[in-house]
Amino acid sequence: MPRNSQSLAEATPEAIARAGLEIIESRGASELSFRGIAAHLRVSHTTVVRRGGGDFNGLVELVADVLALDLPEVPPGSGDWSESTERRFSAWYDLLTAYPGLVMLRGPRPWVGHRILARLTEPQLADNISLGLTPEQSFFAYRECYLYTLGCASLVEFRDRKPTQLATRGRLAALDPDEFPIMATHLDTVTELLTSDAVFHDGLRRIIASWAATAR
Secondary structure, three states: OOOOHHHHHHOOHHHHHHHHHHHHHHHOHHHOOHHHHHHHHOOOHHHHHHHOOOOHHHHHHHHHHHHHHHOOOOOOOOOOHHHHHHHHHHHHHHHHHHOHHHHHHHOOOOOOOHHHHHHHHHHHHHHHHHHOOOHHHHHHHHHHHHHHHHHHHOOOOOOOHHHHHHHHHHHHHOOOOOOOHHHHHOHHHHHHHHOOOHHHHHHHHHHHHHHHHHOO
């Protein structure tokens, strides 16, 4: 494999993770591999294994952790609690839906890499406590937003929305209207809501409003 000292120097853990994200986005999660990243970066397979987590699970963890670098920095106390909370979790949702294959690879394991803890978890907990929630309530509120966001992101595909809409509408249109009268009658509405992220944002605001009311 062609390589040189410059490419070796540039094969940092972050560069390896970014290459992994590019592969997931362009070719799909099933194509993520040490060899694929090595070819992308023009370095040896051994280099990528050594610097990229050691095994496949370690690679996935590294990719997930580096993804969190793209979260906006919203320091605790930097604005209205509701707005800051919505900004953090909406941004995380956008990242997760941009790489649905990564969500699938991560599975049910908690996202507890250093960067996501620093960019999302710790500042959100600090703001929750400043809002007036107890430490237990603060963790509970964070966990509720976390699970809601991750769950919604794992069930959508927005990278190529038009084909998804057409396929969804086609399947709904094929339903027997006698058996499914409501969906058959409101085909456009159902299709839009099944393929839109508007439901996520509305639900997140409701969760945030409920915790804001709890702290009053």
